[in-house]
Amino acid sequence: MACISEQHRLSCAVGGIYTVLAIEKFLPILHTGPGCEVNAAGALTIVNGAQTPITYIDTSLPCTDFCEEDIVFGGNERLRKLVDEALKYFKADLAIIVDGCAAEIVGDDIGEVAESFEDADIPTLHASLPGFKGNNLWGHSQILSAIIDQYLQPSSEKIKGLANVFGIVPYYDTFWETTLERLEELLSRLGLTPNIIYGIGKGKAAIDKIPQAEFNLVIGPWLDLDIAKKLENKFGAPYFHYPVLPTGASETSDFIRAIVEYAGLDKANAESYIAAREKRFFHKLQRLSNTLIGGIMYPKRFVINASAGAAVSIARFLIRDAGLIPHRIYIPEDVPEEHQARIEQLIREPVYDTKDIIDYDIKFTDDGGLCESEIKNEDFSLLHVNIFGTTWDELLAKNKGLPYVAISPPSGDYFVVGKTFFGYDGGLEFIRDLQNDSIRKFLGSGAVANVE
Numbered sequence: 001m002a003c004i005s006e007q008h009r010l011s012c013a014v015g016g017i018y019t020v021l022a023i024e025k026f027l028p029i030l031h032t033g034p035g036c037e038v039n040a041a042g043a044l045t046i047v048n049g050a051q052t053p054i055t056y057i058d059t060s061l062p063c064t065d066f067c068e069e070d071i072v073f074g075g076n077e078r079l080r081k082l083v084d085e086a087l088k089y090f091k092a093d094l095a096i097i098v099d100g101c102a103a104e105i106v107g108d109d110i111g112e113v114a115e116s117f118e119d120a121d122i123p124t125l126h127a128s129l130p131g132f133k134g135n136n137l138w139g140h141s142q143i144l145s146a147i148i149d150q151y152l153q154p155s156s157e158k159i160k161g162l163a164n165v166f167g168i169v170p171y172y173d174t175f176w177e178t179t180l181e182r183l184e185e186l187l188s189r190l191g192l193t194p195n196i197i198y199g200i201g202k203g204k205a206a207i208d209k210i211p212q213a214e215f216n217l218v219i220g221p222w223l224d225l226d227i228a229k230k231l232e233n234k235f236g237a238p239y240f241h242y243p244v245l246p247t248g249a250s251e252t253s254d255f256i257r258a259i260v261e262y263a264g265l266d267k268a269n270a271e272s273y274i275a276a277r278e279k280r281f282f283h284k285l286q287r288l289s290n291t292l293i294g295g296i297m298y299p300k301r302f303v304i305n306a307s308a309g310a311a312v313s314i315a316r317f318l319i320r321d322a323g324l325i326p327h328r329i330y331i332p333e334d335v336p337e338e339h340q341a342r343i344e345q346l347i348r349e350p351v352y353d354t355k356d357i358i359d360y361d362i363k364f365t366d367d368g369g370l371c372e373s374e375i376k377n378e379d380f381s382l383l384h385v386n387i388f389g390t391t392w393d394e395l396l397a398k399n400k401g402l403p404y405v406a407i408s409p410p411s412g413d414y415f416v417v418g419k420t421f422f423g424y425d426g427g428l429e430f431i432r433d434l435q436n437d438s439i440r441k442f443l444g445s446g447a448v449a450n451v452e
């Protein structure tokens, strides 16, 4: 671990409540200190696309506001009263009691409190989320595990073509909502019935269908693999792991062919779709690139300081479709060691025929500031680079006058509605963002490129 970790990209485990808040009418009930939720919101919503939850506003969730008195006498009884009232006043489909550091340290038993509501009309689960045990990604896993272990029951009926979709962590992935909408459209177009549990119109009905799925799709390098294995053990459904959330034509076409092969879908239908979408993609990419501005404005090398998922997606897209060259890649996400070599291989796999890609570093770190400390004094006057990362890296890019695109959380204090870098159009959206920032940085004008 670094001596001093700067520029946090993750929240503590309490950030797992945002996975609950992404499921319509699912209510987290907090047995935490009054500031714990705000800490999580800072990293996952306020400065991360200015996101707001699906059903319940995160600033007015039921919370015991764990205090000194609870540390001395225990807070279980106050929690029990709070749950009782919350189940009456919030019209939830399911509630999950979560705790934080203080309640865990004094030994409050949220499992016992949840069990005392087993006869309530609203299923009431529990998940421990103390920040001293893990970050929000661990918290996300705890929440999904609680739903699987405490709520879901095996089903004798499997529905052909029904596929649960995992691998994208809502809110943490700034673009999750639109990505999942586009992924749902794509999988449906190919002949699958995707079961996505997050977002509007999903909720309990989607959760209840999980045990009936033919298989689970995990899309992305490492997140939710533990959940897919748990579902396989409990319900017998296998999982298909596609390690890249595709951006741009080459990756999206590869993904389509892989899922069509795995699920035994109509290949001719998929190939005609791929042909039409690739034609459109490369036509528009060429229109963006053929302009004087598009052709020369942005540098051809790039630095990434981002989550593993974003680093893999964007690096592969830039190498395969856009002809850019990696300079350095940092992954400050606490990726478990068991996944690191595989993620590095995913980034290094696409190569040019030429020797343009010289050796470059890929660093896994828990220090978000490592990138800045290593490159802030580097002279980029001859070897200009782009910087792709988080709002922290935007400051570095501004100071050095380098083009920047937000690809990873926390991703800026702007509204993110309708944005994603997923799929064919996502690649075009990324190139447009890059060109627009290049123009602003190099010409200082308000001129922007557009993709209709």
Ligand code: SF4
Pocket: 012, 013, 014, 032, 033, 035, 036, 037, 039, 099, 100, 101, 102, 129, 130, 131, 132
């Ligand atoms: S680390 Fe502990 S005390 Fe701090 S916000 Fe997280 S749960 Fe609360």
